[in-house]
Amino acid sequence: MNWKARLLLLDGLMPSLGDDGRLAWGTLADAAEDAELVFLGLDRSDGGEKPCFAAVPGEGDASPRMANPQLWSLMATMEPGDLALYGGARSITDWHARHRFCAQCGAPTSIAKGGWQRGCESCGAQHFPRTDPVTIMLVEHDGKLMLGRGKGWPEGRFSALAGFVEPGETIEEAVAREVFEESGIRVHDVSYISSQPWPFPSQLMIGCHSHALNTDLTIDETEMAEIIWYSREEVTAALDGDGPFVAPPPHAIAHQLMHWWISR
Amino acid sequence: MNWKARLLLLDGLMPSLGDDGRLAWGTLADAAEDAELVFLGLDRSDGGEKPCFAAVPGEGDASPRMANPQLWSLMATMEPGDLALYGGARSITDWHARHRFCAQCGAPTSIAKGGWQRGCESCGAQHFPRTDPVTIMLVEHDGKLMLGRGKGWPEGRFSALAGFVEPGETIEEAVAREVFEESGIRVHDVSYISSQPWPFPSQLMIGCHSHALNTDLTIDETEMAEIIWYSREEVTAALDGDGPFVAPPPHAIAHQLMHWWISR
Structure with a gap:
């Protein structure tokens, strides 16, 4: 010891x-x-x-x-x-x-490499900690920002839309698919802004900006409670804690992305 | 049916x-x-x-x-x-x-949601396909590009360095750590260029560019066989199939990043 x-x-x-x-x-x-x-x-x-x-x-x-x-x-x-x-x-x-068991054969696994790996003694498979890439995106149109309230979220709390990158997608394709699925909006000119690890349980949040082609919402009601277009003034006020909605807290990437947007 | x-x-x-x-x-x-x-x-x-x-x-x-x-x-x-x-x-x-078995309890799992999920009937855990974010990066200094040949690669084949994003890291931190671990080089001004899914087995390749602070290599010999600084002319010739090294093929993101670099 x-x-x-x-x-x-x-x-x-x-x-x-x-x-x-x-x-x-x-x-x-x-x-x-x-x-x-x-x-x-x-x-x-x-x-x-x-x-x-x-x-x-x-x-x-x-x-x-x-x-x-x-x-x-x-x-x-x-x-x-x-x-x-x-x-x-x-x-x-x-x-x-x-992950105490092997996903390949079902046998118990044991910790290895100082905890950055697990090994299966039965089939020999090596298992590595997973990090799931998630896109989180600002969607802008005519000076307004699209923000959503997820199902089950507290009343008044809005944030940027987000979703997992699926196998076979680029970051930009994931942004476009996710925005379309949740809001019915088509986006173009997706650009990367910044990233943040998010340990609930193990996401890599990939923050992007995009432009909407239209503003008519078709909300996916299985995922989202509300989606609203907010003006720069409204987003600014919300980040100051005095707006028409409750913004994400400063340590969340959504807050930082919204701050980046109003600061441009 | x-x-x-x-x-x-x-x-x-x-x-x-x-x-x-x-x-x-x-x-x-x-x-x-x-x-x-x-x-x-x-x-x-x-x-x-x-x-x-x-x-x-x-x-x-x-x-x-x-x-x-x-x-x-x-x-x-x-x-x-x-x-x-x-x-x-x-x-x-x-x-x-x-992933035919549950990593949480070891029981068999079955396919669900059209194949985009697996479920464990024993403990109720849900399992989702994994996509591993991997940074792949151009490292530049004084007009030259750092490229490496991994251990076990064919003689003469060089590509951009790459490595998995670890839990708790941003994309930019992963680039800096990986470059330092493999080459001993410190980088700054990391920027995102483009991304590509890579199904061996399930990576999301995140292509970045960075600037090196120094050029003195300390090669990690457990990972890399060689690391060499190549000039713009040498990289251009290699992408044309007639250079001092064998470049990655056109469908690989490393090729596209190198093409982006010589085209700027």
């Missing part, structure tokens, strides 16, 4: 925060005897090199972020570096917890 | 080409009695609406594309529309073949 090693303290998949509001750390002695440990990297913050680990919890959680308001509140208080570290650790420990 | 439905004929995961060099199609009667069928979409090419399917083969294939020179040759002769359709079909049927 490396006495210098640090263990990220988690309550299942939830972060543990200390009195200073920062992520709490322990030592490897705080992990269960039979815990699977994932290597997170080296902490060089105090001049030394301390290996950092997280333990795989008993159960994973594939539910979307909206399903956990307590976590959502905690995340709003965390500082950016802690948020990024927690996000990466949550994503990979959750993946291990939900 | 829908007599209008079409079945993409595959030999395992290999494409079947007709005498005209196009993908060969049959009817659902050509599928095995107990075959799992994946819905590929509607064919509207002759004015009607024919549903198109592919059957899940007995075994999948997680090996990289380079491991199959016969497929590589076939792909070079296929027309772009067929290549895209085959790629998507290969990716998803291969995923089914390698």
Whole structure:
């Protein structure tokens, strides 16, 4: 046991925060005897090199972020570096917890390569943590921005449309298909803006901008509760916390994309 | 059984080409009695609406594309529309073949939602086809382009460096980490160029450009056989089939990125 090693303290998949509001750390002695440990990297913050680990919890959680308001509140208080570290650790420990068996043959798998792989001793298959690319897109027409409220979202909360990239698609094709499926709108001139990892459970959010050919909405009511075209003034007011809708919080890429749009 | 439905004929995961060099199609009667069928979409090419399917083969294939020179040759002769359709079909049927069991509990799973999902009857987990985001990047310094030859690649064949986006990373962070790990080079000003699905087995290739801060290589010899800085003239000659190295073929995103670079 490396006495210098640090263990990220988690309550299942939830972060543990200390009195200073920062992520709490322990030592490897705080992990269960039979815990699977994932290597997170080296902490060089105090001049030394301390290996950092997280333990795989008993159960994973594939539910979307909206399903956990307590976590959502905690995340709003965390500082950016802690948020990024927690996000990466949550994503990979959750993946291990939900992948204890081989998808190819059904036999148990075991952790390998410091937690960045699992191996099947029965059929030899190697399994790697998954990261799902998701497009999230601004759709613009005549100075207005199309924003939607998903089914089950709180009243008044709007964000950019988003959807998984499917096998066989480019990023630009995924944006066009997803916008058309959810809103009936055809887009052109799709461009990439920025990306963000999103650990609920393991998305890579790919933020794009596009132009709509039309504004007549045909809303997919299985996915969306409302879709509305908002003016620059309305989006600006919402980002300031005083608009006609509730905008996504600052740590979400949708907020950053909307900020990029009003700042151009 | 829908007599209008079409079945993409595959030999395992290999494409079947007709005498005209196009993908060969049959009817659902050509599928095995107990075959799992994946819905590929509607064919509207002759004015009607024919549903198109592919059957899940007995075994999948997680090996990289380079491991199959016969497929590589076939792909070079296929027309772009067929290549895209085959790629998507290969990716998803291969995923089914390698995911017949539940990663969460080890029980058998069954195909659902027209083949875009698998469900576990034992624990209720839903499983979705995976698409792995991979960055592939041009690294430029002082008018030269850094290209590499992977371990096990044929002598003389060079391409852009590439690597999987890991949980917790942005696209830009993945580019910088991967370039540093493989070459020892630090990059800045990473920008997105274009993307391409790549069905070996299910990547989303995310093509980027970046600038190097230095040119002194520290090659990761577990991954790369050689890394060389090539001039614009050398890259141009290679894309014309007459250069100091063998360039990737036209249907690969690396070729398109290199073409973008010399055309600027």
